[in-house]
Amino acid sequence: MSVGTYTFRYSTLHTQFIIDMSKHMNLTLKVWRQKNQNSEGKFVTIQANNIADDMSFLEMLDVVNEDLTRKGEDPIYFDHDCREGICGMCSLVINGRPHGPNERTTTCQLHMRSFHDGQTIVIEPWRAAAFPVLKDLAVDRSAFDRIQQAGGYINVNTGGVPDANAIPIPKRIADEAFESATCIGCGACVAACKNASAMLFVSAKVSQFALLPQGQTERYERAQAMVDQMDKEGFGNCTNTGACEAECPVGIKLTNIARLNREYFTAKIFRQEDVHA
């Protein structure tokens, strides 16, 4: 590592020199390249040189892409948007781990100081039958949308609702519902799971509404509908390995899956009328 090297670069958009005193490193990337959904993909080795340690992982890819573009090659396609760790658009399996080596960190918030000079980094898309690769590192996660469309809502029209304070909700319950509701829908849980199960994702939404009084009327229909859609999309089942919880960038807990199972079994065993009685 070239510690303390001063590199002077002139930025055309700033009006002054930016003195870059970051530590720099050279990396070997093994990147999954795939032209489109129908073509075969393969790993391609790309050299990433002079990478500053204070770059984010995606900024490192930006720099590599600028290089590729200059050489007339196709830039590496990857999904990203907010780059603040909240939109859930970024993905990437980095050295075998969804969102890379750091706990509770999305790829966009992962910085290059977590890597070292000379390291080889393997970058893959989420791998799951229900998440087909669209191009390079981007996958189609519309299955998640369809699961939400199957029942991830409370049937309420705009207007004509009671006052917000009409139903008091114990703080403990509201906080727990919030914890479940923080899922960013990135799909790391599926990528981490050897069964490519979407149970953590589905259970987070089911839990949020199962906990809240507003969600009670459709509680069991919701669990059934969302699980049915999940199965239809081709996600695997849960075998309690806990990889999803370990890799979830926002810390969605495995207890959500336990609650989903309870909701689903209750819905299956009892008739709806009995459940509501």
Add this chain to the structure above:
Amino acid sequence: MLDSKVPAGPLAEKWSNHKFNLKLVNPANKRKFTIIVVGTGLAGASAAASLAELGYNVKTFCYQDSPRRAHSIAAQGGINAAKNYQNDGDSIFRLFYDTIKGGDYRAREANVYRLAENSVKIIDQCVAQGVPFAREYGGLLDNRSFGGAQVSRTFYARGQTGQQLLLGAYSALNRQIKKGKVKSYTRHEMLDLVVIDGHAKGIITRDLVTGKIEAHEGHAVLLCTGGYGNVFFLSTNAMGCNVTAAWRAHKRGAFFANPCYTQIHPTCIPVTGDHQSKLTLMSESLRNDGRVWVPKTKELAEKLRKGELGPNDIKEEDRDYFLERKYPSFGNLVPRDVASRNAKEVVDEGRGVGKTGFAVFLDFADAIKRMGEETVRAKYGNLFDMYQKITDENPYEVPMRIYPAVHYTMGGLWVDYNLMTTIPGLYCLGEANFSDHGANRLGASALMQGLSDGYFVIPYTVGDYLAGLGSFAPVDKNHPAFEETRKNDRR
């Protein structure tokens, strides 16, 4: 001449009277109309869901892979509403007054009053959807206070209010997609607006997966596409927020108002180098306990930049707490614009710190001494963690470095009271329009405006336009304007 169409009569009655005077579309006829909604953030998702509930056919477009990822999701602080749950003297008029005053009296009063009126309904709506707002031990909703207001009227869901509100609107949208009333187009970017006989009748899009350029027709087009913060080199906006939709509408004749009204947020994490793709905002609540300073002399600043000295080596008498010095009564809690301007001023004088020199210190040493590290951790722990993740510096030990960044645009496409732009049939909602925040937006008001426009304004006003069309006929897909506009985009 621009006609704002603001109805006559006293402020408090304008919206009620206007709603009564708007033309209605019979429920059986609503299904004969198609409405295009571009953008699926708070404004877009809430509008699309509400219009579909009424019976209109809706097509939504977003460039992300799912409607849930729109940048409204990144809003942290909260959403204002004049509920007066705290019994502290809040009212619709007070929220209206604070918003107008905060915007330097440059917002349209009638719109802002309507916004304040709608604010109370938004909270009801979101709670009914299952949005998990923060609650007190008694089970009722909690409020916090925010800049520019002396009452506690901000509802919040920890530091992720935008996310929770957007997921609420997304769930309402999903319900309508399931019912077949909304057709959702993801990974689609709007390239142009199709105008026929002066009226907006469709859009041209690019499918970002296949590259295919397509035309979509509709009886009205709603732009809910956010602000233009990314015209600046760096901003806190998402990478894909590139203002194409609003710009193309402007090129097609929609007027653009107040582009200079850009909000610069004082507490962002500074730039590290020219590889930087975007900036990250930290809640300005940090200024409640942090003290802003730079060295008194350029020489000391230079040594700090070179790393010859650390911030803790600078003696107390060599530090310039410039906000406390210049604004003794407000101190570090001066309004956003004042804090931002002063930080830039000291940096321009050559007294900026950090490797690049584009930063000032935000120091918590005194707060830690006064309250103890544990209390500071309880109050700001998540922000400190985020800062450390990005900068690799421990803010409990060395002062944070902050610098102002563009994060919201008050200006936008000009709209009348019905949220219609100067192109008939083209509406503009949320941050993309210009009407509700004047020269400066108050904290926790952006979410309020997006949802007010989408849930409670457009469902009424769009009907007036559609009823006035005088025909239920579908838009002619084969009209030459579609092909012409599409061809123009291939250039």
